[in-house]
Amino acid sequence: MQDITGFKEQMNTFGSKKEPFVFLIDFLTQEPRIFDFKNSKNEILWRTPRYSNSVPSSAKSSLTKWKLLPVSFEAYLKGFSLIQQHINNGDSYLLNYTQPTLIETNLSIDEIYYLSNSPYKILLKDQFVCFSPEPFIRIANGKISSFPMKGTIEAEIKNAEEIIISNSKELAEHNTIVDLIRNDISIVAGNTKVEKFRYLEKIHTNRKDLWQVSSKITGELPENYTHNLGDIIFNMLPAGSISGAPKKKTVEIISEAENYKRGYYTGIFGVFDGKELDSCVLIRFLENQNGLKVFKSGGGITFMSDAGTEYQEMLKKVYVPVN
Secondary structure (H helix, E strand, O other), rough: OHHHHHHHHHHHHHOOOOOOEEEOOOOOOOOOOEOOOOOOOOEEEOOOOEEEOEEEEEEEEOOOOEEEOOHHHHHHHHHHHHHHHHHHHOOOOEEEEEEEEEEEOOOHHHHHHHHHHEEEEEEEEEEEEEEEEEEEEEEOEEEEEEEEEEEEEEEEOHHHHHHHHHHHHHHHHHHHHHHHHHHHHHHOOEEEEEEEEEEEEOOOOOOOOOOOOHHHEEEEEOHHHHHHHHHHHHHHOHHHHOEEEEHHHHHHHHHHOOOOOOOOOOOOEEEHHHHEEEEEOOOOOEEEEEOOOEEEEEEEEEOOOHHHHHHHHHHHOOOOOOO
16 A cells, blocks of 8 residues: 555656556545556556547447345435434535445446446456546646536436426535535636536436536646646545535545445546546446445435435436446
């Protein structure tokens, strides 16, 4: 395990030398890892919108079984109620609450990686597969951009787009995250602004199509920013969309309420090509736990949240993006 200071310095060194690398950071930043850009196939397979170190598989497998064995609503409610107590006490006003769901499927995590269609895909050998629709930060030409994703609805619902955009709870949650990310970016960049607010993207899954709501926030980095890539990344962790606000206290509550280890789930994966950096939040995440497949998912909780609705939203996100 590499200490955080050494890890940041390694990222800064690679950035200053314009040397490409790939990185993986867990939610609690306890097990960060750096991989060689070109020679990482033996440990990790990945694809971003621009790059990949893997080729399509010729395997003929298909998804024929996908059974969910989630935590009970009673177990979910225990953590939810604790979170609401903290919210009522003013300790947090938005918290991303997640839980594990056991999955029975005919596919291995390797097969799911190759069959999935997603902007970002990561397969850490024998450990997890992730097919994330959510960018974390992108850096290009001195500009940093972030794309927090908050708000999900089934696309087949009548007037789904209007419903999700007009929902007051979703609006309040999204406003909070946008404000949080804007503050995070302002720590490392100037001229921070919201360029696009609450736009919709459709996601195709093996269960139902979903609409997701995102925003785009940007800032201008100082000269020689590549010398400080590690500091830039770690100043913004954990990602606001999968932690909450205020961050420090909310992360403490998450640990108390969830009662399980997120690990790399809701951490960060990223690629630096020598000039530009692209990264994603590790959501839509299926983990191999001693032969058992465990999907980790959740959603944002505020004082307006309903436990039953949030429980169902958590389950809606248990999918693979396979047509």
